[in-house]
Amino acid sequence: GENVEQHPSTLSVQEGDSAVIKCTYSDSASNYFPWYKQELGKRPQLIIDIRSNVGEKKDQRIAVTLNKTAKHFSLHITETQPEDSAVYFCAASWEGAQKLVFGQGTRLTINP
């Protein structure tokens, strides 16, 4: 079955700098890669996703890149702000799959 590895487990950056979180997956059939953000004490919420027919997708300050050959994808946050502090989860799946497999999570802290 699918296995998703996420790094780093914790990340601390200065406000205004960029943050990058990386994930690798094992099942070459996977073609859907979402990212979820979980603020302290809250539920995870989808922030962006990418499907295998594109290599990069942007939404304002966040972007996701996908390298299907290497089986890895990354989340990029530019011009970080205090409200970006949260735990971020990557995940992988495919159309016929019964489940979405999550990475272990990255705790991002933005320092003022």
Next chain:
Amino acid sequence: NAGVTQTPKFQVLKTGQSMTLQCAQDMNHEYMSWYRQDPGMGLRLIHYSVGAGITDQGEVPNGYNVSRSTTEDFPLRLLSAAPSQTSVYFCASSYSRGRGQRYFGPGTRLTVT
């Protein structure tokens, strides 16, 4: 729409007790699932359902039972609670099995002593 709701928000159980975590959604989603969240372990799938009357096991199903008698409800039962089941439990629903956005409930924080 209320989205996905869960009850209770907090629960303390003694070892060996049983209980049911409730989950309901009003989005007419066919797919529902239960995850547990532990520090450093991410979100691990316990059980899932692709429609009323159909359930299957996820990564960590031992000690838990589920049933799906209606599209809206997907309760999770702990048969005999153990300290290892101390965790935060999230229910999620989706319009699609593989590639659909998961809508999570607010979570239930369970402590087993």
